[in-house]
Amino acid sequence: MQFSFANQGLAWSDAYFLTEGVLNTVRLAVAATLIGTLGGIVLGWLRTVSLTMRIATAPFIDILRSVPMLIQLILANSLLSILGFGSSPFWFGTVALGAWMSAVTAEVVRAGLLSVPSQYRKSARSLGMNGYQELLYISIPLAFRTALAPWIGLVLSLIKDSALAGVVGYVEYMRSTQILITRTHETWLLLMGAGLFYFVICYPVSRYSRHLERKVRV
Structure with missing residues (x-):
């Protein structure tokens, strides 16, 4: 079924516009998750090494965990523009979401590593x-069991928070939906x-995470 543009209705061609929004959302979420997870693993491990490293990394983590994502996106956009980085809205969104993901993942990793009984390490x-062998073969596998469920929760939050990237001009799925609502009034x-859409994306991830949890605990 197709509505005429005279009545500002939806048209089949709008499906292509929404599909582009879907792909943009997936690209942003995947890029931010990869960058944030890798950064968070390194930060989380550093925070268990010494008190000095924990104090040095605390401001970055505490600020990003406390400031709303919307403000972080706007500030990242403004800061990178002032510094002369003429990046696309995709990279503005990736930087902001990836930085948040690294901060919260760091705390999950730190908690996971600290949950490993000291007797196992000894x-x-x-x-x-040596220290790296113990980390690789003992601490990381045990910490993974503890950190998996919280990390999946962070991934789901990031997928939903990617909808905020529209404030920096990135046309992800929610932004494309808002554009069509303004034009067609099909709210x-x-x-x-x-x-x-968000349910179809997030629910399978949540279900699969439960399968992984059961698998790693066997």
Whole structure:
């Protein structure tokens, strides 16, 4: 079914516009998750190394965890523009979301590593393992079991927060939906479609995470 543009209705061609928004959302979420997770793993490990590293990294983590994502996106856009980085809205969004993801992932990683009983680490060292071998073969596998569920929760939050990237000009799915709502006034239909989209993306991730949790605990 197609509505005429004279009545500002939806048209089949709008499906292509929404599809582009879907792909933009997926690209942004994947890029920010990869960057943020890798950065968070390094930061989380550093925060367990010494008190000095914990104090040095605390401002970065505390600020990003406390400031709303919307403000972070606007500030990242302004700061990078002032510094002369003529990046696309995609990279503005990726930097802001990736930085937030690294901060919150760091705390999950830190908690996971600290949850490993000290007796396990001492036993590994007594068997002749050095610090990196103990970390690789003992602490990381055990910490992974503890950190998996919280990390999945962070990924789901990031997917939903990617909708805020529209404030820096990135046309992700929610932004494309808002554009069509302004033009067609089909508010209920488009918002229900947006809600369904995020459900279809997030629910399988949540279900699969439960499968992984059961698998790693066997």
